[in-house]
Amino acid sequence: MNILALDLGTSSVRGLVLDADATPRPGALARRKVHLATGEDGTGTLDGPRYLACLAECLDELADAGHLRDVELVTASAQWHSVVPLDVDGEPLGPVLTWLDTRATPSAGAAGPTDLHAFHQRTGAWWHRGYWSVRLPWLRERAGTPAARFAGLAEYVLEVLLTEAPISVSMASGTGLLDLRRLDWDAEACDLAGVGPGELPPLAPMGWRGRLRPEHARRWPQLAGARWTVPVGDGAASNVGSGCVDPSRAAVTVGTSAAVRLIQPLPAGAALPPLPDQLWRYRVDHEHVVTGSAYSSGGNLFGWAKRELRLPEGAELEAALSRVSADGRVSANPRFGGDRPPGVAPAGSGELRGLSFGATAVDLFAGLMTGLCQLVAEDLALLESGVVQPAEVVLGGGAMAASAWWRQAFVAALAPREVRHQRHPEIGATGAALVALGRVADGARLGGIGRTDEAEAPNTVAGARPG
Known part of the structure; x- marks a missing residue:
């Protein structure tokens, strides 16, 4: 089949x-x-x-x-x-x-x-x-x-x-x-x-x-x-496709937008666990819920910055980012598209701070990317307050696959948690298939999840012709 x-x-x-x-x-x-x-x-x-x-x-x-x-x-x-x-x-x-x-x-x-x-x-x-x-x-x-x-x-x-x-x-x-x-x-x-x-x-x-x-x-x-x-x-499908199907693992997914989420088993009719005021909760299916926070910026911010700042591509950009000061010369509010619920900041709320004549386009880019990392880290701490122990984190989504530097920036922001990377580019489709099959728990055994510093595995769907 x-x-x-x-x-x-x-x-x-x-x-x-x-x-x-x-x-x-x-x-x-x-x-x-x-x-x-x-x-x-x-x-x-x-x-x-x-x-x-x-x-x-x-x-x-x-x-x-x-x-x-x-x-x-x-x-x-x-x-x-x-x-x-x-x-x-x-x-x-x-x-x-x-x-x-x-x-x-x-x-x-x-x-x-x-x-x-x-x-x-x-x-x-x-x-x-x-x-x-x-x-x-x-x-x-x-x-x-x-x-x-x-x-x-x-x-x-x-x-x-x-x-x-x-x-x-x-x-x-x-x-x-x-x-x-x-x-x-x-x-x-x-x-x-x-x-x-x-x-x-x-x-x-x-x-x-x-x-x-x-x-x-x-x-x-x-x-x-x-x-x-x-x-x-x-979001629910991406969690399953990232192998994050129970409270021991949280997913940080960065596609067009970004989110941090945690799945819990909860059949229909069962009492709902308390929900922190700042987090949302939705249904995966009749047997599971997913709780988390989402952001209007993600891969869209990554793409905007690369285009408008006229940054180099591929290995050249990664090398330039590796030379950015660890303490960050530029800080940023990445809410370019406004807030996702429950926030009410309108579109156009993004900010760059700490600019000087010594700041480069790469510094600005690094500030934007680490700004999103910090938002995720704050909300993950809130999400963990409802589980027994701090979660292992799995990074996933197309934007995560695009930059080893950005993955390491998430590792630094989420420390001391163990952070891994799901290299498969189609986590949403894979997750939806497992939900359809009634095999949500099998997501925990998906291949492709490894250390963030591992070399990229071959892309098994790379032969497809893009539209």
Whole structure:
């Protein structure tokens, strides 16, 4: 049996074929970059139909190369928090708001939750611009055509492809409207969002499986008999793919954005452990929760700095970074894209401090990267307060693979913890496959996790042609 794992990310959409043990098939990767529209006003949106077209191109490429033969299961890792208003026919009434969009504000005169602490403990979220409790009323106020219902990017895409597309408890938890214990929409959160029955996607039961619509089965006949599982939130999938599936290991993942997270087993109906005020909590699946903190800056900051500071590439940049003073000539606030919940700093809050005429572009770059390391270290200490012993840390994500110097900067910031590196570049897809198989615990035994100073292992998916 083969598994097709889709990664519905912010900067790209990818399709990856794995074997029954969630090991990537060599060369069986297709990806397309997607355009994220951003603006100084806090805009961070995607074009839903164009995104869907990019996914279809990935499937076409995999099919043409023969990689979709023997695929029996399709799963997905998808970005949390996105939302798009839909009309009665399921067509988008505007762009998709991503996690990066900071424009939503509470309606004038709107009151928040009756008990902020109880709301946070129950939903794992806050009454905040990053969640649907604030986003949906804001979208309604600006809609030219009234929305019939709302969906996340993943639900919109899958509704087009499949005969039905309920929302997983993982994706629902990222909306901020889910009761994490009861695994049902939270009445107070839905009231704040101003939504009633039929305006939210139906919640998928445990073990749900879907099928392609007939017209798409004709386009991709290799997938006609495949079972589709509900998507897993990207952060949860990345933890599993990083081998961080219990409280003994925390994942620090740096892709487009960055996050530090810890998974705990917690079946539906079980009492929720106390949740620190500064941390969020979402669902991995019906049996596990993930707790952590996220940041708007990550690989996007890395890419911006390399481009705008006109830095050298590859080994030349690594060598220049190795000569930067250990105490750091420049310090930085890396919140270029504003705060993720619960913070409220707007986009454009980044800062550089300690500049002098002796500061170089490499000094500025190092200050930005170590600034993010320090934010992660502070939140990891808070995350560890709820577990028995300090966690081992596993670094993962594409941006971590790009710089040995940055990995060592994380090692220094997170000391004295043991810090390792998951070198596999497709941790989200691998993690989503393991969740779909009901084998979350097997993530602890994934290959590719080693010392941060080890030479890079061969990339088993490197043969794929980039989009």
